Amino acid sequence: MxxxxxxxxxxxxxxxxxxxxxxxxxxxxxxxxxxxxxxxxxxxxxxxxxxxxxxxxxxxxxxxxxxxxxxxLPMETRLTPSETARVLGLSRPFVARLLDEGEIPSQHLPGSRHRLVRLTDVLEFQARRERRAEGRRRIMELAEEVDLPY
Structure with missing residues (x-):
């Protein structure tokens, strides 16, 4: 139940x-x-x-x-997909897709389709996302410096 x-x-x-x-x-x-x-x-x-x-x-x-x-919030906090979306500033359907694809680990509640996500995993995902964005930004800057078309 x-x-x-x-x-x-x-x-x-x-x-x-x-x-x-x-x-x-x-x-x-x-x-x-x-x-x-x-x-x-x-x-x-x-x-x-x-x-x-x-x-x-x-x-x-x-x-x-x-x-x-x-x-x-304690790092051990478990969030619903909706709460995860609010923390990340993303839509609930997009977060559901990230959970389905394993980009953010989640656990199904026993005997249910509902799942919970550890706050730690949400923050790790956000850090990875920010690192990728920073890498893309640096690549763009380098391309502009040497006047490469992109």
Whole structure:
């Protein structure tokens, strides 16, 4: 039996910074070396958080400072094909074709035609796609430099 689930993207934490915050966040990179992330509890007790969390906060701050929104999702998140299309900015039918062709790995739910896609696989596909686009761009630039017709 297939149990309906809430959309993963709808429940993800989305953070946006206003212009004042962006200005403040832009300067975090200046103080990041040898920095610590400290959480102060209600009893005024400080807890130093792990460096991995500091790295995450600084990466998010970097994007927020540039005016980008940040979406917090675990890498192990499983997405529906529709959610995958939204993440990639592609149409649902095109993503379905990519899944059918194995360009993006997916897993069928037991006893169902429905499938899920790991966020990690979606991000790897996007990185490959961006590398190919960059390669095509560089080839075009080189062709223009030596005045080759294309």
């Amino acid at each position: 297939l149990v309906a689930r809430a959309g993963v993207l709808a429940n993800a934490v989305r953070v946006e910074a206003d212009s004042d915050d962006r200005e403040l966040l832009a300067h975090l990179g200046d103080v990041a070396e040898d920095a610590q992330l400290v959480l102060r509890g209600p009893d005024s007790r400080d807890v130093v958080l792990p460096e991995s969390l500091l790295a995450l906060v600084l990466a998010a701050a970097h994007d927020l400072a540039k005016g980008n929104a940040v979406l917090a």
